[in-house]
Every structure is written in C-alpha cells, then in structure tokens.
Amino acid sequence: MDLPFLNELNESQRRAVEYTDGASLVIAGAGSGKTRVLTYKIAYLLKTGMAPSSILALTFTNKAAREMKERIAGMVGEKTARYLWMGTFHSVFSRILRSEAERIGYSKNFTIYDSADSKSLVKSIIKELKLDDKIYKHGFVQSRISYAKNNLITPDAYLANTDLIKADNASRVPLMNNIYKIYCTRCKQADAMDFDDLLLQTNVLFRNNPDILQKYQNLFGYILVDEYQDTNFAQYLIVKKLAEQHEKICVVGDDAQSIYSFRGANIDNILTFKNTYQNAQIFKLEQNYRSTKTIVNAANSLIDKNAQQIRKTVFSEKETGKPIKVLSVFTDFEEGFIVANNISDLRFANFRYQDIAVLYRTNSQSRVMEEALRKQGIPYRIYGGLSFYQRKEIKDVIAYCRLVCNPNDEEALKRIINYPARGIGETTVNKVIECSQLHAVSAWEVLTDMLKYNLAVNAGTANKLAQFRSMIDVFAEQVTTQNAYDMANSIVKTTGVIADTYTDHSPESMSRQENVQELLKAIHEFCETKQADGEPTALLPDFLSEVSLLTDQDTDKETDKDKVTLMTVHSAKGLEFRAVFIVGMEEELFPSPFCTQSERELEEERRLFYVAITRAEELCFISFAKSRFKNGKTNFSNPSRFIKDIDLQFLDMPVEAKPKQARIGDWDDDMERERNRFQSSFSKPFIRENSLPVAPKRMVKLSNTDGDKIPTENSSIPAGAFVKHNIFGIGKVLETSMVNGNEKAEIDFGEKGVKSLLLKFAKLEVLK
DNA sequence: GTAAGAAAAATTTTT
DNA sequence: TTTTTCTTAC
Numbered sequence: 001m002d003l004p005f006l007n008e009l010n011e012s013q014r015r016a017v018e019y020t021d022g023a024s025l026v027i028a029g030a031g032s033g034k035t036r037v038l039t040y041k042i043a044y045l046l047k048t049g050m051a052p053s054s055i056l057a058l059t060f061t062n063k064a065a066r067e068m069k070e071r072i073a074g075m076v077g078e079k080t081a082r083y084l085w086m087g088t089f090h091s092v093f094s095r096i097l098r099s100e101a102e103r104i105g106y107s108k109n110f111t112i113y114d115s116a117d118s119k120s121l122v123k124s125i126i127k128e129l130k131l132d133d134k135i136y137k138h139g140f141v142q143s144r145i146s147y148a149k150n151n152l153i154t155p156d157a158y159l160a161n162t163d164l165i166k167a168d169n170a171s172r173v174p175l176m177n178n179i180y181k182i183y184c185t186r187c188k189q190a191d192a193m194d195f196d197d198l199l200l201q202t203n204v205l206f207r208n209n210p211d212i213l214q215k216y217q218n219l220f221g222y223i224l225v226d227e228y229q230d231t232n233f234a235q236y237l238i239v240k241k242l243a244e245q246h247e248k249i250c251v252v253g254d255d256a257q258s259i260y261s262f263r264g265a266n267i268d269n270i271l272t273f274k275n276t277y278q279n280a281q282i283f284k285l286e287q288n289y290r291s292t293k294t295i296v297n298a299a300n301s302l303i304d305k306n307a308q309q310i311r312k313t314v315f316s317e318k319e320t321g322k323p324i325k326v327l328s329v330f331t332d333f334e335e336g337f338i339v340a341n342n343i344s345d346l347r348f349a350n351f352r353y354q355d356i357a358v359l360y361r362t363n364s365q366s367r368v369m370e371e372a373l374r375k376q377g378i379p380y381r382i383y384g385g386l387s388f389y390q391r392k393e394i395k396d397v398i399a400y401c402r403l404v405c406n407p408n409d410e411e412a413l414k415r416i417i418n419y420p421a422r423g424i425g426e427t428t429v430n431k432v433i434e435c436s437q438l439h440a441v442s443a444w445e446v447l448t449d450m451l452k453y454n455l456a457v458n459a460g461t462a463n464k465l466a467q468f469r470s471m472i473d474v475f476a477e478q479v480t481t482q483n484a485y486d487m488a489n490s491i492v493k494t495t496g497v498i499a500d501t502y503t504d505h506s507p508e509s510m511s512r513q514e515n516v517q518e519l520l521k522a523i524h525e526f527c528e529t530k531q532a533d534g535e536p537t538a539l540l541p542d543f544l545s546e547v548s549l550l551t552d553q554d555t556d557k558e559t560d561k562d563k564v565t566l567m568t569v570h571s572a573k574g575l576e577f578r579a580v581f582i583v584g585m586e587e588e589l590f591p592s593p594f595c596t597q598s599e600r601e602l603e604e605e606r607r608l609f610y611v612a613i614t615r616a617e618e619l620c621f622i623s624f625a626k627s628r629f630k631n632g633k634t635n636f637s638n639p640s641r642f643i644k645d646i647d648l649q650f651l652d653m654p655v656e657a658k659p660k661q662a663r664i665g666d667w668d669d670d671m672e673r674e675r676n677r678f679q680s681s682f683s684k685p686f687i688r689e690n691s692l693p694v695a696p697k698r699m700v701k702l703s704n705t706d707g708d709k710i711p712t713e714n715s716s717i718p719a720g721a722f723v724k725h726n727i728f729g730i731g732k733v734l735e736t737s738m739v740n741g742n743e744k745a746e747i748d749f750g751e752k753g754v755k756s757l758l759l760k761f762a763k764l765e766v767l768k
Numbered sequence: 769g770t771a772a773g774a775a776a777a778a779t780t781t782t783t
Numbered sequence: 784t785t786t787t788t789c790t791t792a793c
Contacts, residue, residue: 003776
C-alpha cells in the first residue's frame with residue numbers, strides 16, 4: 001500500500017511501523033523518534049483498515065496520551081481518533097474496572113484513593129494497632145504495600161511468602177503483613193481502590209472472569225505500549241494476558257531511560273521481552289534527531305558507565321554544537337541568579353522562553369529558582385509540586401463530592417465530618433471507626449444505625465452525627481438525577497464550605513474562594529462538554545472518575561505559551577527543549593542520598609541524569625552549588641559524582657579563582673579547602689554583646705552519620721566536655737558508649753541529676 | 769470539644 | 784522551611 005506519510009520516516013522507523021504480523025519491540029534511543037513511530041504506526045493501522053476502537057495504546061502520562069491523540073487526529077481526523085482506546089494504564093483500566101466493577105465486588109462508583117488518602121489510612125491503622133510510628137514509618141509501610149500490590153502479592157500470599165516475612169522480621173516490622181491485610185480490608189469496606197489497586201484489581205478481574213478477559217482480548221486487535229521500560233509486573237501481566245491470543249502487540253521503550261523502579265517498574269520487562277513473546281521482532285532506533293553531536297556523545301559517555309543495559313549506538317548527524325557548560329556557584333541563591341542571567345542572555349541569541357527548561361532532582365528546589373526568575377522578570381511555568389487538586393479547599397470540596405457519591409469512602413468522611421466545625425471531634429470519629437471495625441462494616445454504615453451497632457456516644461453527639469448523616473443522605477438521593485454542577489453547587493452552599501471560605505478578606509482567604517470558584521467552573525465546563533458531545537446528563541460520579549487521575553501537568557493553559565519551564569527530571573521525560581539547565585548537580589541531592597545504597601539504584605540515578613541531558617537540543621548547562629539551604633539550614637556539598645562520568649572533552653569546565661585551573665581530579669581537594677576556609681571563619685571566637693566573654697561555641701550535629709565528612713560535624717563528644725541541653729541546662733559528659741549503633745552519653749547535669757542520653761535524639765550543644 | 773501556640777519531625781521521583 | 788503532633792487554656 002502506498003501511504004505517503006511513511007516517507008517521512010527513516011528506514012528503521014519505517015520497518016518498525018510496517019511490521020504488524022506479530023509482537024515487536026522497538027528499542028528507541030533518546031530523541032530517535034519513538035513517539036513518531038507510535039503515532040505513525042497507529043495511523044498506519046487505521047489506514048490499513050483497523051477500527052479505532054480496537055486499538056489500545058497505553059502511555060505513561062495523561063499528557064503523552066493527549067499529545068499523541070492530537071497528532072493522530074491531525075493525520076486521520078478527529079472523528080476517527082476519538083474512538084481510540086488511548087490513555088495511561090491507570091485511566092484505561094479504571095474505565096474498564098468501573099464498567100465491570102460488580103464482578104469483583106466493587107460498586108460502579110468506587111472511589112480512587114490518592115496517595116494522601118493511602119497515607120492517612122496507613123497512619124490510622126498504625127495508630128489503631130498501637131504500633132510505634134518511629135519504627136513503622138508510614139512512608140516505609142506504604143512503599144511495602146505498594147511493592148506487594150505491584151507484584152500481585154495479596155495479603156494471604158504475603159503471609160505465605162517466607163522471603164518477605166523474613167525481610168520484615170529483619171527490618172523489625174513483623175506486623176507489616178497485618179497492616180497490609182487491614183489496609184486492604186479497609187479499602188474494600190470504603191469501596192475504594194488506590195492507584196496500585198487499579199492495576200491489581202484489573203488482574204484479579206481478568207483472572208477470575210475468563211469471559212471478561214476474552215471480551216477484551218477480542219476487542220483489542222492491536223496493543224501498543226509506550227515507555228515499556230517503566231512497566232511493573234502488574235502492568236506487564238495485564239498486557240501479556242490481553243495480547244495472548246494474537247500477539248498483536250508493539251512495545252516501545254529505552255532501557256537507558258528507565259527511571260521509575262521506585263514505583264515498581266521492572267527493567268527486566270524490556271530486557272526479557274523476547275522470552276515472553278518468542279517470535280518477537282526487535283527494531284532498534286539509533287539515530288538521534290533531537291540533539292547536537294556533543295550532547296548525544298556526552299550522554300553516551302555518561303550512560304556507558306552503567307553495567308546494566310542493552311548496548312546500542314545512539315548517534316546524531318546534527319552539528320557538533322557547543323560543549324555542556326558547567327557552572328560552579330557558592331549558594332543555591334547564586335545558582336538561581338546565574339541561571340536567570342544565562343536565560344536572559346539566551347534571549348539575545350534568538351531563544352524564546354518556551355525553548356528553555358530548568359530541571360531539578362526534587363520539587364523543593366523550585367522555590368529558589370522561582371524567586372530568581374521572578375526578580376529578573378522572566379516568565380515561567382512550573383510543573384508538579386502542589387497541584388490544584390491537592391489544595392486544602394479543593395480537597396475539602398472534592399471530599400464532600402466523594403462522600404455523596406460513595407458514602408462508604410472513609411477518608412472523605414474523616415476529612416469533612418467536622419469541616420466546617422460542627423462539634424464532631426477526634427474522639428467521636430475514633431469511636432465511630434473503632435465501632436465500624438468491630439462490626440466489619442464501613443464507618444458510614446455505623447452512622448446509618450447507631451443503635452444497632454451500639455455506638456457509645458452521648459445523646460448530643462449522636463444528634464450531631466445524625467444531622468450530618470441526613471445532610472449527606474439528601475445529596476446522595478439526588479446524585480443520580482442532578483447534573484454534576486448543580487450537585488457541587490448545592491453541596492458547597494448547604495454544607496457551609498462557601499461560608500467558611502468567606503470569613504475574612506485576607507489574601508489567603510480570597511485565593512481560597514477563587515480556587516473553589518475555579519473548581520465549580522471546571523465542573524461546569526465538564527458538564528457542558530458532555531452535553532456538547534450529546535451524552536446524557538453529566539453526573540457527579542462521572543466528574544470524579546475523570547478528575548481523580550488528573551494531575552496538574554494536565555492543565556495546559558493558553559497563558560502558558562512563552563514561558564520558561566521548571567520541572568523535575570522525572571516529569572521532563574519525553575520532552576525536549578532547545579536549552580536545558582540541570583541545576584543542583586551535587587552529592588546528597590543528585591544522586592539522591594536515598595539511592596546510593598546499591599549499584600542498581602545508583603545506575604537508575606545515572607539514567608535519570610541521562611534523561612536530563614538528552615532533553616537538550618542545542619545547549620545544556622549543569623550547575624552545582626557549594627552550599628544549599630535545605631530543611632531550614634545550610635548544607636555543604638560536593639559536585640555530583642556523575643559530572644565526572646561525562647567525558648571531559650564535552651564539558652566546558654568552570655575556571656575557579658584559584659592559582660591553578662581546576663581539573664576534575666582536583667575537585668574534592670578544592671572543595672575541602674573551600675570548606676575549611678569557610679569553617680575557620682565560621683568558628684572564629686566571637687563575643688556577644690552585653691554579656692561576659694563566653695567561650696566560642698559551635699553547634700555540633702551529633703548523629704554519627706557515616707557519609708558526613710565535615711570534621712566538626714562528625715566528632716562525638718569526648719568525656720569531660722561540657723554540653724548544654726534545652727531542658728537540663730549545662731552538664732558534664734561522664735562517659736560515652738555505643739548502644740545498638742547509637743552513641744549514648746552519661747551526662748551529669750548537676751542538680752538535675754545524671755542523665756543517660758542517646759546523642760541521636762538529644763539536642764546537645766557542645767561548649768568549648 | 770476547640771483553638772491557638774509550641775515543639776518536634778520530616779523532608780525523592782508519580783499514576 | 785514546612786508540616787504534623789503535642790500542649791494548654793478556654
């Protein structure tokens with residue numbers, strides 16, 4: 001068949017597009033036209049007669065899905081494109097789960113718990129079990145649960161898994177399995193699924209209902225998966241099952257850009273694709289169309305340091321371009337300033353703001369950058385961080401909506417049962433939940449019949465609870481008939497949420513009002529769009545199911561046109577900019593200190609840096625600061641080890657104001673000198689005004705962290721030293737010892753007595 | 769039960 | 784620095 005658009009592809013791209021006989025894996029180097037292959041392949045399938053509704057295309061982000069859909073619409077027309085099954089794993093399968101919900105014991109309107117809901121639930125379970133939250137940290141527990149779900153390990157399977165149980169015992173969290181079990185029960189009682197459930201329950205649905213599996217196997221004549229290197233086991237299995245019959249499947253990915261293992265992504269899925277699909281064809285896309293030779297080669301030299309990878313030769317035929325400029329600055333503030341200056345300079349080199357991005361490892365780094373850009377009047381837009389739907393007032397309104405659509409939603413109930421304040425306090429809420437657990441029902445169920453469940457509250461409280469319940473009941477009755485906007489509108493009015501946000505005229509209060517209005521507007525638009533599409537009345541549950549999987553990245557506004565982009569490296573994946581600034585390239589930040597334990601994690605961080613560099617088309621800047629303000633105090637840092645992984649020939653190194661020019665190998669020495677200089681000036685004796693001359697003193701961080709090389713911060717207290725404690729005052733150290741790896745000191749506080757303190761916890765100031 | 773204020777803790781990446 | 788938890792006074 002002669003399809004002219006195929007001529008826009010190179011040889012390997014074209015072969016990847018045209019192969020539709022069976023399974024295929026496209027290994028796509030950075031910038032090699034991966035999305036192009038996917039979109040053209042879908043267009044090709046459509047042009048060769050496949051119905052849009054039988055094509056399933058799974059992406060990683062909503063944004064990727066939307067953009068691809070637009071591009072396809074441009075090629076085959078909007079009317080055809082709209083019937084494609086295209087979206088993220090989570091959104092596509094939540095849609096399927098909703099329509100088949102009854103088959104796995106959920107209702108059609110099940111709630112989707114976001115990570116905040118999960119966190120809150122985990123925390124309350126830990127509390128209810130009376131466990132020490134210093135040992136059972138919610139973050140750790142959450143990641144364990146998530147790990148289990150992503151690997152399709154149910155609570156029962158967890159208990160039967162000796163490796164997991166052993167690991168938990170070794171980490172001194174033997175009750176992890178209990179927490180997990182209760183967590184699942186509670187989600188079920190609340191008729192709620194968390195993000196991981198959307199994948200886990202899809203597997204359950206397919207496993208327990210062969211007829212449904214078959215229905216979707218037949219429906220999807222061709223399956224495409226983007227970013228396959230980031231799929232986890234649950235996703236892998238869903239895809240495998242759906243493709244089982246015909247193996248009409250094409251996955252695209254780049255092992256060098258696998259950066260989501262913390263979310264369960266398993267790089268083996270792509271590395272061993274051929275084992276799953278034995279007749280699979282493999283196509284390699286190696287020509288990079290995005291970046292200059294220098295950038296491609298610099299990135300290659302970096303990723304070359306990773307042991308785990310599919311070797312490939314990514315090359316560029318564009319011009320050589322400029323070397324990557326490395327910027328060395330003293331503080332994070334200066335870093336912002338320098339970056340802003342460079343951005344201003346780029347404007348004279350024919351760069352628009354929208355051609356430029358600033359990438360960082362953590363969202364918290366955005367603040368300083370924002371300030372610097374604002375000061376210089378540079379427009380920017382920021383991705384991530386606190387999204388619209390995570391703001392308090394929005395979550396409150398959404399919680400009401402959630403509860404109305406699904407009264408069993410415990411997290412929503414907890415959130416608003418006393419907002420605005422109606423005299424139902426913590427004690428009461430705890431009683432209700434305790435009671436609900438006793439009878440294995442949802443909290444709402446208890447409220448519907450307090451007598452039956454013997455809820456032990458006094459008459460006044462019972463009355464308040466009953467009032468609250470009937471208020472929600474009234475809304476719940478209307479939810480299937482009223483449209484979403486009218487519902488939401490009367491909810492915010494009747495419940496007093498509006499009144500609460502209108503209490504004063506402070507800027508904060510005004511902005512909260514605006515946000516609530518903004519949300520109502522969004523719901524209104526949602527209803528209108530549905531109506532324009534000729535669909536029946538848009539109900540509140542419909543809106544909720546759309547909104548729960550949206551993130552801020554999904555709101556691209558017109559006003560965001562010509563602005564510098566600020567985002568984390570993770571969210572930059574898949575994007576490209578003419579100029580890219582990678583800031584905060586320091587040890588303890590990038591690589592993240594949480595990821596330096598194992599070589600595997602370290603390699604992932606290196607891939608992350610690889611992703612960052614390969615976003616750049618023409619110019620790339622890398623900066624590191626010698627000191628950075630973090631968690632309320634200034635920390636010192638060394639340049640990231642990853643900078644040394646890039647071949648020097650591609651770098652434009654900073655010239656330090658030193659007798660000799662800094663070379664890579666000298667950095668550590670230089671930093672050492674720099675630090676010593678700073679510290680000697682810092683620790684100079686000083687005399688406080690209107691007080692007796694006191695001995696110079698300095699704060700000493702006493703935790704014995706190993707990575708810390710700063711001498712003053714690492715020293716423990718010698719016996720005989722004098723220390724000051726916030727409560728006990730001044731004392732003399734009698735002796736120090738090690739207890740379970742923690743340093744303990746016996747300190748004589750005079751009349752307050754001799755105390756034995758763990759240095760890890762006690763805030764001590766050493767007097768010298 | 770509430771509100772305010774103090775103290776302590778926690779800081780990665782995202783659907 | 785920001786967020787959460789604890790304390791205290793009404």
